[in-house]
Amino acid sequence: MNAWRWKALIAVVILVVVGGSAVVFRNDTLDAGASALKVGDYRKAFEKLSTLARLGDSKAQYLLGQMYAFGWGVSKSDDEAIKWFRKAGMWSEGTTDAAAAAEYYVGQGYAEGIGVTRNEAESQKWFRRAAEGGYRPSAK
Helix, strand or coil, X not given: CCHXXXXXHHHHHHHHHHHHHHHHHHHHHHHHXXXXXXXXXXXXXXXXXXXXXXXXXXXXXXXXXXXXHHCCCCXXXXXXXXXXXXXXXXXXXXXXXXXXXXHHHHHHHHHHCXXXXXXXXXXXXXXXXXXHCCCHHHCC
16 A cells, blocks of 8 residues: 555544544533433533533533523523523524424523513524424424
8 A cells, every 4th residue: 555545544543533532522521411410410510511512512502501591500590591502502403302492492582581682583483493303392
């Protein structure tokens, strides 16, 4: 095998290893954060989930939104909750259960003026996205 093929093969192997490591890191970190949230270890949950949320993980963003919505280990903040719910649903367009649920909560926020200014058109837009993503409560 000539030199450029070896280099290409090595590059592919590195991409597969690094990519696989990133997936394992994401899954392990998300599992640790979600487990900590379930048992009430909010400090650990926040640490794990906020890391992934800042990296754009929609499930972590959704769970972080839940933490702010209910005041689980953080100061209850409708503004912060809506911010994280919006991020969870903004780019994923309901491609995950968490994203679709987040879109529903953003719709609720706009419908009731929670964390955002009340806006019926925005509310309907987010409810529609949630329904299209399979979130049943908004499929009325």
